[in-house]
Amino acid sequence: MPQGQVSVTPADGLTTRQRRNRPLLVVHTGVMKGKSTAAFGMALRGWNQGWSIGVFQFVKSAKWKVGEEEAFRALGRVHDETGEGGPVEWHKMGSGWSWSRKQGSETDHAEDAREGWAEIRRRLRDARHGLYVLDEFTYPLKWGWIDVDEVVAELTDRPGHQHVIITGRDAPQALVDAADLVMETTKVKHPMDAGQKGQRGIEW
Amino acid sequence: MPQGQVSVTPADGLTTRQRRNRPLLVVHTGVMKGKSTAAFGMALRGWNQGWSIGVFQFVKSAKWKVGEEEAFRALGRVHDETGEGGPVEWHKMGSGWSWSRKQGSETDHAEDAREGWAEIRRRLRDARHGLYVLDEFTYPLKWGWIDVDEVVAELTDRPGHQHVIITGRDAPQALVDAADLVMETTKVKHPMDAGQKGQRGIEW
Numbered sequence: 001m002p003q004g005q006v007s008v009t010p011a012d013g014l015t016t017r018q019r020r021n022r023p024l025l026v027v028h029t030g031v032m033k034g035k036s037t038a039a040f041g042m043a044l045r046g047w048n049q050g051w052s053i054g055v056f057q058f059v060k061s062a063k064w065k066v067g068e069e070e071a072f073r074a075l076g077r078v079h080d081e082t083g084e085g086g087p088v089e090w091h092k093m094g095s096g097w098s099w100s101r102k103q104g105s106e107t108d109h110a111e112d113a114r115e116g117w118a119e120i121r122r123r124l125r126d127a128r129h130g131l132y133v134l135d136e137f138t139y140p141l142k143w144g145w146i147d148v149d150e151v152v153a154e155l156t157d158r159p160g161h162q163h164v165i166i167t168g169r170d171a172p173q174a175l176v177d178a179a180d181l182v183m184e185t186t187k188v189k190h191p192m193d194a195g196q197k198g199q200r201g202i203e204w
Numbered sequence: 205m206p207q208g209q210v211s212v213t214p215a216d217g218l219t220t221r222q223r224r225n226r227p228l229l230v231v232h233t234g235v236m237k238g239k240s241t242a243a244f245g246m247a248l249r250g251w252n253q254g255w256s257i258g259v260f261q262f263v264k265s266a267k268w269k270v271g272e273e274e275a276f277r278a279l280g281r282v283h284d285e286t287g288e289g290g291p292v293e294w295h296k297m298g299s300g301w302s303w304s305r306k307q308g309s310e311t312d313h314a315e316d317a318r319e320g321w322a323e324i325r326r327r328l329r330d331a332r333h334g335l336y337v338l339d340e341f342t343y344p345l346k347w348g349w350i351d352v353d354e355v356v357a358e359l360t361d362r363p364g365h366q367h368v369i370i371t372g373r374d375a376p377q378a379l380v381d382a383a384d385l386v387m388e389t390t391k392v393k394h395p396m397d398a399g400q401k402g403q404r405g406i407e408w
Contacts, residue, residue: 034245034387038238041245045271049405067249071279074288078278087279131405163405181236184390201253201335201367 015094022180023161029171030184038183039133039165040068045198046163047075047085051130056120057092058113058136058168067201086130091116113140127160138168141175148172216403226384227365233342233375233387242387243337243369244272251289251366255334261296262317262340262372271405290334296322299373317344323356331364342372345379356382 026038043053053085069090074087090096093112099119114182117140123129140146152174155164166175175183209307230246232239240383247257263375274364280292293307304321321344327333356378359368370379380386 003225030390031385034242037245037249038242038389039242039245040248041238041241041272044244044248044275048274050273053404070252071248071289075275075281078282085275101281156327157317183236185242185389186234186388195332201250201255 014146022162023158024162024180025155025178025180026165026183027138027168027171027179028165028167028183028185030186031169032185034185035167035169036066036133036135037068038185039135039167040072042165042177043072043131043133044075046131047079047088048085049130051086051163053086053088053089053131053133054120054123054129055096055135056116056137057090057094058116058134058140059093065078068098071127074148086145090131091119097173107186108141110145116140117146118140118183121154124154124164125160127158129160129162132162132164134164134166135194137166138171138175142168142170151175152178206323225328227362227367228384229359229382230367230369230385230387231375231380231383232371232387232389233373233380234367234390235373236389238389239371239373240270240339241272242389243339243371244276246369247276247335248279251276251283251292252336253290253334254366255290256332257290257292257337258324258327258333259292259294259337259339260320260341261294261298261337262320262344263297265298265326276340281313288390293333295323302330314344314347315350321350324359328358328362328366328368331362331366333366335367338368338370340372341370342375344378346372346374352378355379364387 024065026039028039038054043055049052050062053072055069055075072090075085076090079085079087093109093116096112099114100115119133120132124132124165141148141151155176166179171179171182226381230243232243241344247259253380257276259273276292276294279289280294283289283291297313297320300316301320301323304319324338328336345352345355358380362368370383370384375383375386
């Protein structure tokens with residue numbers, strides 16, 4: 001099939017232009033690393049379109065920082081100073097979300113995760129960002145901390161033109177069903193199989 | 205297996221530290237989109253480490269431009285102005301490589317591709333970059349324009365600490381064999397199956 005050619009034209013009553021501009025729900029799942037990396041790669045394109053980028057990392061440690069964070073913070077400053085690209089917000093669950101007055105409950109990650117989702121829901125309803133990266137968001141769903149059906153309903157009904165990328169292993173089936181694009185990265189060969197240790201600039 | 209734990213310790217006589225710092229040859233292949241996107245995501249981490257990033261796109265059109273190009277050019281300027289991150293060079297085959305005095309032979313892509321590889325080989329020998337992205341480089345290999353065995357020999361013997369990421373469908377077996385890390389992205393579900401057209405910020 002030639003690139004850009006669609007295999008079926010859906011009977012959804014939309015024009016090609018409307019269909020082209022439909023906001024997407026993207027899920028990057030599977031057991032391999034590279035899920036977040038690919039999501040941040042997509043976010044580069046969104047940044048270049050001038051979209052407001054909102055990253056929400058559902059990671060437990062406040063200390064854990066990937067190179068993408070520094071790079072996107074730099075791109076956010078480029079936008080603030082020159083108007084090029086889009087604005088960038090980067091939030092981490094860590095030991096408390098940055099918008100929260102609470103220090104974050106080192107012991108109650110479920111509560112922290114629910115607070116993160118509540119804020120994302122508010123932003124979705126306000127159509128605050130053009131692109132959301134909900135990094136490792138499948139885990140609080142998988143562990144039952146956040147209700148999958150509520151998330152799917154909220155995402156399905158989101159107003160405006162907001163793209164959402166969700167990463168993490170074991171994406172719940174209801175989320176996969178609701179997604180427009182689901183990508184899975186498979187390992188063909190990995191250096192850790194041959195005793196290679198994780199290294200700076202590659203793994204973080 | 206816990207993250208960061210290796211499954212075997214190779215009898216290569218290297219210390220863990222040496223092994224941790226081994227430069228990697230990475231291949232992103234498979235039929236899905238997302239190969240280049242993931243490679244550029246990895247390059248964000250390298251940029252944050254202060255590595256010199258060299259991107260070489262083996263694409264035919266000079267007009268084709270992905271959002272990542274603008275974002276990395278912005279990051280390169282951030283480096284030049286503030287010293288943050290690493291320097292960035294972005295070269296496209298298009299209608300002639302930027303370093304070339306020739307206009308580029310719109311008709312002889314094989315010749316253009318060989319010229320690109322000759323320059324990359326020079327840079328590898330000089331250890332010019334910390335990270336190379338050879339985007340869509342599998343195609344000139346597949347079409348026999350550039351000799352796979354020569355490429356593999358050159359990559360295997362590259363001096364210093366240079367990471368190389370190669371993207372494109374149908375990576376030749378000799379290249380896969382030589383690689384430290386091979387990633388393949390599989391489609392679980394794609395919007396073009398449902399008549400979704402490619403769109404700005406997502407597909408480019």
